[in-house]
Amino acid sequence: MPEFSRRRLPLIGHSGGSRDAMTCLYRCGNACDHPAPNESDNPYLGDVVNASMSRRGVMRAGAAGALVLGLSGTAAATAVPATAAPAGPALAGQGKPPAGGKAGAISFKPIPPNTLDSLVVPNGYDSSVVIRWGDPVVPGAPEFELDKQTAKRQSMQFGYNNDFVGVLPFEDDRALLVVNHEYTNENLMFPGFTTLDALSVEQIKVAMAAHGLSVVEIERVGRTGEWRPVEGRRLRYNKRITALETVFKLTGPVAGSAAVKTAADSKGQWVIGTLNNCAGGVTPWGTVLSGEENFNQYFVGGDGVAEADKPRLARYGISTTARYPSDSRKWDRAQERFDLAKHPNEANRFGWIVEVDPFDPEAPPRKHTAMGRFKHEGANVIVAKSGHVVAYMGDDERFDYLYKFVSEKKYRPGDRRHNLTLLESGTLYVAQVTGDSPAAEIDGTGKLPSDGAFDGTGKWIKLVSGNRSFVPGMTAADVLTWTRQAGDAVKATKMDRPEDVQPSLRTGKIYAAMTNNTNRAVGTNPGVDEANPRANNKHGHIFEITEDKGDHTGESFTWTLPIVCGDPAAADTYFGGYDKTAVSPISCPDNVAFDSAGNLWISTDGNALGTNDGLFATPIEGSERGHLRQFLTVPRGAETCGPFITEDDKSVFVAVQHPGEISGASVDKPASTWPDGDYAKPSVVVSWRLDGRPIGS
Ligand code: FEO
Ligand code: CA
Ligand code: CA
Numbered sequence: 001m002p003e004f005s006r007r008r009l010p011l012i013g014h015s016g017g018s019r020d021a022m023t024c025l026y027r028c029g030n031a032c033d034h035p036a037p038n039e040s041d042n043p044y045l046g047d048v049v050n051a052s053m054s055r056r057g058v059m060r061a062g063a064a065g066a067l068v069l070g071l072s073g074t075a076a077a078t079a080v081p082a083t084a085a086p087a088g089p090a091l092a093g094q095g096k097p098p099a100g101g102k103a104g105a106i107s108f109k110p111i112p113p114n115t116l117d118s119l120v121v122p123n124g125y126d127s128s129v130v131i132r133w134g135d136p137v138v139p140g141a142p143e144f145e146l147d148k149q150t151a152k153r154q155s156m157q158f159g160y161n162n163d164f165v166g167v168l169p170f171e172d173d174r175a176l177l178v179v180n181h182e183y184t185n186e187n188l189m190f191p192g193f194t195t196l197d198a199l200s201v202e203q204i205k206v207a208m209a210a211h212g213l214s215v216v217e218i219e220r221v222g223r224t225g226e227w228r229p230v231e232g233r234r235l236r237y238n239k240r241i242t243a244l245e246t247v248f249k250l251t252g253p254v255a256g257s258a259a260v261k262t263a264a265d266s267k268g269q270w271v272i273g274t275l276n277n278c279a280g281g282v283t284p285w286g287t288v289l290s291g292e293e294n295f296n297q298y299f300v301g302g303d304g305v306a307e308a309d310k311p312r313l314a315r316y317g318i319s320t321t322a323r324y325p326s327d328s329r330k331w332d333r334a335q336e337r338f339d340l341a342k343h344p345n346e347a348n349r350f351g352w353i354v355e356v357d358p359f360d361p362e363a364p365p366r367k368h369t370a371m372g373r374f375k376h377e378g379a380n381v382i383v384a385k386s387g388h389v390v391a392y393m394g395d396d397e398r399f400d401y402l403y404k405f406v407s408e409k410k411y412r413p414g415d416r417r418h419n420l421t422l423l424e425s426g427t428l429y430v431a432q433v434t435g436d437s438p439a440a441e442i443d444g445t446g447k448l449p450s451d452g453a454f455d456g457t458g459k460w461i462k463l464v465s466g467n468r469s470f471v472p473g474m475t476a477a478d479v480l481t482w483t484r485q486a487g488d489a490v491k492a493t494k495m496d497r498p499e500d501v502q503p504s505l506r507t508g509k510i511y512a513a514m515t516n517n518t519n520r521a522v523g524t525n526p527g528v529d530e531a532n533p534r535a536n537n538k539h540g541h542i543f544e545i546t547e548d549k550g551d552h553t554g555e556s557f558t559w560t561l562p563i564v565c566g567d568p569a570a571a572d573t574y575f576g577g578y579d580k581t582a583v584s585p586i587s588c589p590d591n592v593a594f595d596s597a598g599n600l601w602i603s604t605d606g607n608a609l610g611t612n613d614g615l616f617a618t619p620i621e622g623s624e625r626g627h628l629r630q631f632l633t634v635p636r637g638a639e640t641c642g643p644f645i646t647e648d649d650k651s652v653f654v655a656v657q658h659p660g661e662i663s664g665a666s667v668d669k670p671a672s673t674w675p676d677g678d679y680a681k682p683s684v685v686v687s688w689r690l691d692g693r694p695i696g697s
Contacts, residue, residue, distance in 0.1 A: 022663050026184065027658070037397060106627070108631060110629035111614075117673065126688060127632070133682045138235075138238055140156065146679075151205035160207075160211070161184060163181070163655055164280035165654070165655050166178040168358060175219075176216070176237055180278065181214065182277055188679070197330065204331060213288075215238060215241075217235055226686055242274075254369030264337065271350075279378030279499065280379065284389070287357045288355070289378065289380075295351050299318055300328050303341070305340050351373040353368050354367055369481070373483050374397075374403075375396050377396040377498065389406075392510050393405065399525070402512060402543075406552075427466075428463045431493060435449075436456040437449035446564060453560055453561070454574075456558070457558050495532060509620075511544055512542070514537075515540045518536050518537065539566035541563060565589055575626035583618075586616050589602045590641070597649065599620065601617045603643050612638070636672045637659055649695045650688055650694055659672040659680040
């Protein structure tokens with residue numbers, strides 16, 4: 001594949017409330033209306049004895065000094081020849097000054113919160129739609145026609161509800177844009193929509209084809225930060241991956257195990273489709289990771305499985321009492337495999353981290369079972385000092401857990417064939433965290449404890465390594481298939497919906513978005529703890545991890561909450577100690593990303609402050625830590641996904657997901673007409689500075 005040699009070192013980037021009722025139904029299957037599926041009696045943080053408080057200061061100093069960039073530091077980054085396989089964010093920008101300015105520099109004037117039906121960027125910036133739902137992707141794809149959609153047409157066009165955005169560059173001004181399509185809003189897709197039951201089988205298949213991922217070759221517009229799809233030449237990489245018919249290979253210890261064998265796949269090796277792909281990440285070897293998240297809502301017939309299997313399904317949010325839960329998508333009408341009463345193992349084939357090689361369109365995408373099965377938000381990797389690859393991951397459910405995976409083998413710069421195997425075997429850990437302040441000082445109001453910080457220590461508890469289980473009573477395949485139960489068994493810490501988790505390649509610290517948890521300390525639900533310190537947590541917070549001694553393969557860390565979200569005027573918010581009168585309001589952090597200066601970018605989902613979701617940026621080191629400013633807002637009803645900032649800091653990509661997703665809306669009577677003035681279309685947008693300079697300068 002000669003074009004491999006033309007790829008240059010990758011861009012740094014993404015990896016990665018008050019929702020409307022329609023969002024709850026279509027995206028999560030009304031997850032918030034159900035009891036949180038974690039009914040385990042493992043203690044939450046407040047119950048865990050604080051055993052290692054005194055070590056904290058020492059660990060902090062060690063980590064700060066280490067500046068853990070491992071072999072992916074400056075030397076390694078510059079040593080990788082341009083002819084090598086594409087590298088990813090773990091190689092990009094590390095240790096070398098960003099193209100735009102110094103760390104911590106953010107110069108844009110924040111935009112005010114608003115409820116406009118448009119995409120708003122700061123003065124001096126512009127934005128454009130890169131690609132929208134229905135735009136042609138695969139060569140020969142038909143133009144989109146709302147009244148003529150078929151599964152075949154949709155399988156060649158850009159899918160619905162774009163989420164993760166990755167931009168993998170070539171050496172010239174082209175790149176591959178890789179995007180997740182998490183779910184569908186049938187009422188906003190099909191004219192005359194009444195109910196899901198009334199959809200035709202073909203329409204269900206259209207929805208299945210609108211799920212998955214898209215790979216699209218894009219090019220820079222002139223010398224600006226704007227990008228657009230390449231047209232008029234052979235598009236060898238453009239591809240759609242769907243829930244309908246794309247075949248995935250299972251790798252790792254669960255492949256071939258009894259839990260994933262079905263009538264259609266008696267050897268448990270191949271899966272058709274991917275479901276609810278939410279966030280993700282770009283690897284140093286130029287592939288994309290994609291998290292299968294709320295897969296539960298696609299299955300019916302959970303009431304008909306063997307009694308012994310029901311607790312396992314229930315822990316993942318699959319109803320075991322009704323054939324058709326009220327929020328069911330009823331895809332069994334199109335494909336019988338979604339009926340668990342007939343195919344009880346089919347659900348076990350979803351909930352994995354998917355790896356896609358966009359530079360090899362013929363290679364089957366893979367589901368890596370060694371990374372565990374849960375409602376994966378996404379996965380972001382860093383190369384540890386030892387050379388092992390470490391992936392950080394969140395399980396996006398109220399009271400669920402944070403995980404990390406450490407590869408068995410080491411990363412080899414330039415050896416792409418080898419690096420493509422790194423996520424197939426390794427060690428999976430779950431986080432248990434402890435606060436360092438007296439429990440009595442964590443009163444649920446968000447008031448800082450007397451030591452001035454929500455902070456403490458943590459342990460990575462080993463669940464499985466290779467084919468060896470560390471959880472009594474569970475085999476390695478059990479642990480990896482029923483990872484939530486394994487986390488319960490080892491008393492992992494129940495968190496406030498861990499979404500995107502991403503290491504900073506500048507400092508080695510890891511940042512996790514805890515979106516919200518309005519069940520925290522409500523009724524019989526678990527109470528507050530120092531890592532999840534607010535009762536009825538409507539606005540969420542950011543969780544910062546510093547691995548002890550800067551060792552990403554280690555088993556202990558310190559943590560702190562640099563940002564406790566909400567209205568800065570409210571007493572229960574915290575912005576790194578920065579003057580709160582100078583920061584933007586933020587609610588429900590979901591995806592995180594970094595620019596090459598190391599600033600933390602945060603996109604939101606479900607702004608409980610009543611205005612549109614958006615994208616924010618803040619320095620996260622030094623005196624400007626916590627000086628959070630709003631960079632953009634998305635149109636009505638939408639959530640801000642992505643984001644991805646290019647290595648030269650000249651382009652900020654976001655995915656505008658579910659515009660117009662407001663109760664009562666339909667494609668015939670849209671609540672948003674963005675972006676084209678007719679009806680709402682989920683779209684990927686790029687924003688850039690009009691003067692052509694990097695964002696931070
Ligand atoms: Fe799909 Fe956790 O958001
Ligand atoms: Ca504390
Ligand atoms: Ca998300």
